Amino acid sequence: MEETYEKAILVGCQREGVEDERFGYSMEELESLTETAGGKALVTLSQKRVKPHPATYIGKGKVDELIPLVEELEPDVVIFNDELSPSQIRNLGKELGVRIVDRTQLILDIFAQRARSREGQMQVELAQLQYMLPRLAGQGTELSRLGGGIGTRGPGETKLESDRRHIRRRIDEIKRQLEAVVKHRERYRARRKRNNRFQMALAGYTNAGKSTLFNKLSEADSYEENQLFATLDPMTRECMLPSGYKILISDTVGFIQDLPTSLVAAFRSTLEEVTESDAIMHVVDSSHPDAFHHEETVQKIIKDLGAEEIPQLIVYNKRDIADPGFVPTSREKSIHISARKDSDIDALLAEMEKMVESFMEPYAVKIPAREGKLISRLQEETIVKSRVFNESNETYSIEGLALSDHAIMSVIKNYE
Known part of the structure; x- marks a missing residue:
């Protein structure tokens, strides 16, 4: 079966103070992220600027350079190596006439594909909704696309096209559900701590x-x-x-x-x-x-x-x-x-x-051979360095290390 992938143009802005080599690695990483999300980079475009342009991230000249590239290569998406503001996404979308995705949305998309547990899926959806909430105005058509592509997996059409109130309600609902999961995880951690x-x-x-x-x-x-x-x-x-x-x-x-x-x-x-x-x-x-x-x-x-x-x-x-x-x-x-x-x-x-x-304290104990349960407990709950059986008094001389706050330390003290 032929693999389908989204064609992408990658765009980066090298800010003042960022070395060429470091910027190069960052753009390579953007390409890897694109591949992981199911896309294929057709070409990469970059620009050096003191800081990104407030309206279009890259300067006007670079936008003019990008327009014919988009017309020629017909990509599904143009991906930017930074988090764009809602207005930058809107302005670039108008200028280029193609779907605009930023680095954050790309990472969210990968997370949406990777989440396996119910908790992971809820956390991804929460992050996606929080990211999309300020970007809803004037984004109806772009955000209504379903599935099959970078930056579109997750919440789905009805949630994205519904009003802000609906999205805020959904955010509150997910937060409530996650609180319950977090409490369960805390209880599980507390049990592990109790077991030292x-x-x-x-x-x-x-x-x-x-x-x-x-x-x-x-x-x-x-x-x-x-x-x-x-x-x-x-x-x-x-x-x-x-x-x-x-x-x-x-x-x-x-x-x-x-x-x-x-x-x-x-x-x-x-x-x-x-x-x-x-x-x-x-x-x-x-x-x-x-x-x-x-x-x-x-x-x-x-x-x-x-x-x-x-x-x-x-x-x-x-x-x-x-x-x-x-x-x-x-x-x-x-x-x-x-x-x-x-x-x-x-x-x-x-x-x-x-x-x-390095977290443990040394101990040395003499334990009667009949205390089999305690001997096996030491074997399991501490690091035993040596164990010698003394035939004359039928005891085991045991030396080892144990976590200082472990419950077994109070037992060990009775035999020192």
Whole structure:
């Protein structure tokens, strides 16, 4: 069956102070986003300006250059590498006579395709409606298009053409439903905290290889694909460290530079897996020529979430295909691996265990052999370093490490 895709012209504006190389990567990313959304870039147009034109984003001369290109190539859509104001979208639509989509709408469209859970779908719809609300005036025909294209998936025709009151009611309704989901998630997190499970969240730029790592570490079935935003819904699974101690790891949505604020807000409850974790595994794609800025972007979002104090293990991934100029930049604990190599996964698990141990207190106890339940509990809920059986008094001398606030510490104190 022949694949159908939307033909697109990509347009970018290089602002003052943005280096050529950085701008080039940003435009390449826009092309990847377009492909992920089901489009194909026919041509790319860019302009250097001190700041975008308030009425048309690009200057009048560039708009005049774009008009014959649109007539010649007949694209379905012109995609701009920035969030456009409602008036810019309107003015460009009139000038070019073609559908105008900005970077935010493009990302929202990808999120609409990727969301699998009911919660993810609601959050995408909320972000789409909040984005579209100020853009409704004079947009009737453009916004009524259904399906089959970039920036059109999600809420659908009736919701988009109905009045603002209807959309506001829908926004309120989704917010109410999401509050219930958030409360459920909070209860689930509280239960995990009560059980004193050490939790590590995977964070990183989109397509850094988090889901591949997550699957290797947890033997889970998270969606893996060489695409932007392959994972949207957070997932938490058990991961067994070399000592046999089990921790919880969470996969999260990939970050991206200029991630729309409405999306950060809409996905705050899923990103809270990062803020609620004991440690963050920050995955960086070492094969990407712009790896340094990707790492910087993720650190900025972690800071925006108020999670900058949480200890990090930086995992430079894709060592097998690393960019020749790649140099690890982090001052944090870091490791350079390929998620495809089992020996590298073993090395990573050993690093993870070291990190978990840094949160723990040592203990040494003598436990009678008849206390089998307690011995197996220590094996499961602490990291046991040594276990020696003393025949003379039928006791086990056990040394290990345990989380200082774990309930088992009060039991251990009775046997020290």
